[in-house]
Amino acid sequence: MEMNANYTSFVAVGDSFTEGMSDLLPDGSYRGWADLLAGRLAAHTPGFRYANLAVRGKLIGQIVDEQVDVAAAMQADVITLVGGLNDTLRPKCDMGRVRGLLEEAVEKLAPSCRQLVLMRSPGRTGPVLERFRPRMEELFGFVDELAARHGALVVDLYGSEVLADQRMWDVDRLHLTAEGHRRVAEAVWQTLGHDAEDDWQSLLPPAVRTGWAARRVGDLRFARQYLGPWIGRRLTGRSSGDGRPAKRPELLPYEAPGS
Numbered sequence: 168m169e170m171n172a173n174y175t176s177f178v179a180v181g182d183s184f185t186e187g188m189s190d191l192l193p194d195g196s197y198r199g200w201a202d203l204l205a206g207r208l209a210a211h212t213p214g215f216r217y218a219n220l221a222v223r224g225k226l227i228g229q230i231v232d233e234q235v236d237v238a239a240a241m242q243a244d245v246i247t248l249v250g251g252l253n254d255t256l257r258p259k260c261d262m263g264r265v266r267g268l269l270e271e272a273v274e275k276l277a278p279s280c281r282q283l284v285l286m287r288s289p290g291r292t293g294p295v296l297e298r299f300r301p302r303m304e305e306l307f308g309f310v311d312e313l314a315a316r317h318g319a320l321v322v323d324l325y326g327s328e329v330l331a332d333q334r335m336w337d338v339d340r341l342h343l344t345a346e347g348h349r350r351v352a353e354a355v356w357q358t359l360g361h362d363a364e365d366d367w368q369s370l371l372p373p374a375v376r377t378g379w380a381a382r383r384v385g386d387l388r389f390a391r392q393y394l395g396p397w398i399g400r401r402l403t404g405r406s407s408g409d410g411r412p413a414k415r416p417e418l419l420p421y422e423a424p425g426s
Contacts, residue, residue, distance in 0.1 A: 172281065172360070174244040176216040176418060177205055180234045180276070181249040183223035184288060186414050189337035190348040192424075197414075198345070201247065203352035206423025208245075217421035218243070219414040227251040227268045234413070235272045239279035241418045246280040247355070248272055252288050255302035262302060266309050277317040284355060285310050286322045289330035289343065322358045324351060329370050 179185045179201040187199020201219050209215035218241060220234040230250040238246055250272065254265045277283045287307040290296065296303075307325055314321045324330055333340075335347040343351065353367035 172244070173212060174208055174281070174359070175212055175214065176241070176243040177201075177208060177245045177247075178217075178238045178241050178243040178280075178418060179205075179219040179221055179247050180230060180238050180272075181221040181247070182225045182230070182253055183221070183342060184252070185219065185221035185247065185249050186223050187221075187348065188223055189339065189342040190345045198348070198424075200343075200348040200351035200355065202423070203349060204355050205421050207352065207356060209421050209423060215421055216243075216418045218416065218418040220416060221414055222411050224253065224409070225250070226254050226257075227265055227272070231268050231272050235275050237416075239275050242279060243418060244281045245284060245359070246276050246282075247284040247286070248276055249286045249288060251306050252303065255299050255306055256296075260302060262305055265306065269306075269309065270313060273313045273317050273319065277319060282359070283317065283319040284322060284358065285314050285319050287311075287325035289324040289327060289335075289347070289351070291331050291333060291336055291340070320358050322351075322354050324354060327354075327368055329368055332371055332374075334371055334374065 185199065185201050187197035187202060190198045190200075192198050201221070205215070205217040205219075209217070218238075220238055222229075222233075225233070227250045230248075235248075251265050251269050254260050255262075273283065273285070287310055288303075290300070290303060303325075311321060313319065329335065330343075330347060330350065335344055335350075336342065337344055350367040353363070353365060357363050357367070
């Protein structure tokens with residue numbers, strides 16, 4: 168483990184969380200924590216290179232088939248791997264298979280980079296996710312085991328109180344807001360051994376509770392626009408990432424937008 172090392176390259180592997188949904192930019196693209204982290208690392212290292220292979224909706228088997236070998240071949244200093252959560256949210260999930268594929272990914276990625284970073288993804292409260300929580304916690308327990316065996320770092324977002332706050336989540340209730348992604352970038356930055364720039368776990372001010380009618384309207388809009396289509400894709404085996412290319416498929420010099 169090389170804490171606070173001078174990293175010169177970074178490859179991000181995963182699904183919508185790493186692609187950056189829902190940190191929306193004016194041009195309609197997504198930024199997200201990985202782009203923010205790359206920008207901060209690039210600011211300290213001339214010629215810093217960055218690739219983001221993440222695609223929304225990908226299951227761990229697809230991540231292994233489509234991203235892992237590509238990432239390993241890039242021989243980057245830092246690789247982040249976040250995957251398997253989409254599997255746990257499917258109606259039927261073979262957790263033994265998920266663990267096996269995640270282990271395969273780690274065994275390929277860990278020796279190919281100077282530092283592999285894994286995550287316990289953030290979780291929020293709500294009836295939809297509560298039924299899947301045992302699977303999620305089984306996945307995160309295995310992430311800890313793999314990290315211990317392979318010298319990987321683990322960013323524990325799951326235990327964060329502030330990231331469980333509903334105000335950190337977009338209207339789809341599945342993806343973090345821009346502020347949520349900013350805090351994740353800070354958490355990874357600190358886990359890599361860099362000095363803190365702020366307290367990513369600081370709590371938000373007390374929420375102003377909305378009225379019953381406004382909450383019901385929000386729930387109905389969420390069910391119509393997001394929950395219904397999401398359930399439909401789960402039941403039919405379709406994915407929001409079908410046919411979508413990797414966000415940033417080549418390991419190239421990176422300069423954060425506006426820098």
